[in-house]
């Protein structure tokens with residue numbers, strides 16, 4: 001059976017959403033010893049890894065255990081560096097900036113495909129969010145449909161009668177108490193109604209539908225803002241901070257709408273305690289959170305300032 005034959009989409013009628021069955025993913029590499037890391041460079045005289053070079057800067061390749069594959073979508077891996085023990089936050093500034101250009105290129109190329117309606121660039125960091133490889137990397141899924149979360153954001157545009165991220169950014173700047181970092185191009189804040197205690201959104205000041213509309217200076221400042229958040233997270237509890245980072249941009253279905261922003265969902269409530277999605281979150285869709293966004297924003301703002 002080919003890899004692609006092992007992927008199936010089923011529509012869950014009760015929830016009105018697609019569920020992706022990627023059965024082969026059961027066999028994927030799970031937390032290998034570092035000398036068997038498939039994302040490290042291939043060293044002379046040693047077994048080949050996924051990357052057939054002795055050194056590299058940023059590497060992109062098709063996921064060997066894809067959740068989506070042609071002719072119904074795409075799944076790629078983006079390795080940030082050949083240094084196994086690095087992280088997004090510790091990348092050199094120029095490398096982080098290069099990564100923005102790589103994301104932009106993959107968004108352009110995958111988005112141009114007829115079978116990709118939405119490009120989601122994301123990073124899962126930490127075993128708490130299910131990471132199976134420690135080497136610093138992110139992923140890109142090309143969905144053959146518009147998934148529910150970006151669809152909800154487009155519905156918010158409709159409800160507010162204009163761009164929702166633009167409107168929310170204006171409110172966050174006016175109130176100021178939840179802003180955790182700013183530069184000339186990007187404002188980062190814990191949203192007014194954050195679901196996760198240390199959730200953060202980094203939003204382009206100008207209305208940019210996607211990375212394709214950003215100036216080179218904006219891409220550089222976006223990299224700076226994202227690294228500031230991640231370094232602040234690591235400083236917050238003085239340990240590597242787990243998170244899910246997602247880049248929300250315009251769908252690539254031909255209808256231009258959306259506003260580029262990056263969302264972080266960290267599962268930690270305190271240094272030791274995880275936020276679990278339980279009865280209310282799973283059964284009712286209502287998040288119960290024990291920290292006010294203003295309080296976590298104050299702590300995160302201080303951590304970002306100290307980590308800079």
Ligand SMILES: [Zn+2]
Pocket residue numbers: 037038039040083084135
């Ligand atoms: Zn590695």
Ligand SMILES: [Zn+2]
Pocket residue numbers: 163164165166167206207208258259
């Ligand atoms: Zn906007």
Ligand SMILES: [Zn+2]
Pocket residue numbers: 153248261263
């Ligand atoms: Zn979003």
